[in-house]
Amino acid sequence: MDTFVKPTGSHPISYALGYTDAEQERLIRQAEIIAPITERLFRDAGIVPGQRVLDLGSGMGDVAMLVARLVGPAGEVVGIERDANSIARAQARVAAAGLLNVNFLNTDVNNIVSDQPFDAVVGRFILMFLADPVSVLRSAVGMVRPGGVVAFQEPSWAPMLSLGAGLPLWSRTRRLIHEILLRSGANREMGFALYRAFQEAGLPAPKMHLEMPLGNDGDFIRLTSDVLCSLQPLAEKHKVSLKELRNLDTLPDRIYAEATAANTVVSLIAVVGAWSRKPNNT
């Protein structure tokens, strides 16, 4: 493979959501809901058949598979993921989907180099977890050919936190998730930060959009309340008490009852997309 791991320069950091089976299942369910938003971003950004694309922080492989379908058999995707079990699962899903144009590299996104340029670099919900997202973006941009595409999707919690005031249990749940992420060092507003991060990484100011999926069925509500289960070890570590929510097993049902009684919808986090092209003169 012509994309490989730098022998030095590792930046180990912890990953807030962890790698339990339940969290992996949640990522896959979340990916299904967000897929149309991600596909719109990549089409707007200029991901087209035949391209060679780098995907940072592949997780269960959903972004890599979406891109693989957009670039077609003449294109290729290299996914970077530092958790070996996630890669094994992503590889199995790629094989089950019959996709032959996706490879994963088991390493940290801080540690990659490539001697063959990419036509595009993409990522979803990865920069928010990095200690130095601009440096990773800059090094990824360095692997993209002049004129190539850079497209990322990251969250903004602010709109979600400002909605649903009439749903007290739901509001408490979101506030506690936000508090744990805050204390863990994850950037909950990485979405809006993309505007500056792109420019600091040497790119023109990106075009951007923000979308918020809404819903009120049990599965939709569970996508958010299950985040809390994945964050439980961090809640203990950072001394965020979840007692006020009582039994987490029944939490989604109680939020569902609350939203149904109010005959309203709740939101997922807002998904901010940003895209730009590497200047031709670099």
Ligand SMILES: C[S@@+](CC[C@H](N)C(=O)[O-])C[C@H]1O[C@@H](n2cnc3c(N)ncnc32)[C@H](O)[C@@H]1O
């Ligand atoms: C929230 S998941 C997103 C997965 C996928 N992009 C998606 O949207 O479904 C973030 C993934 O990034 C990976 N990750 C976090 N920090 C990383 C790093 N420094 N290097 C490589 N992968 C990393 C985690 O292991 C996790 O699988």
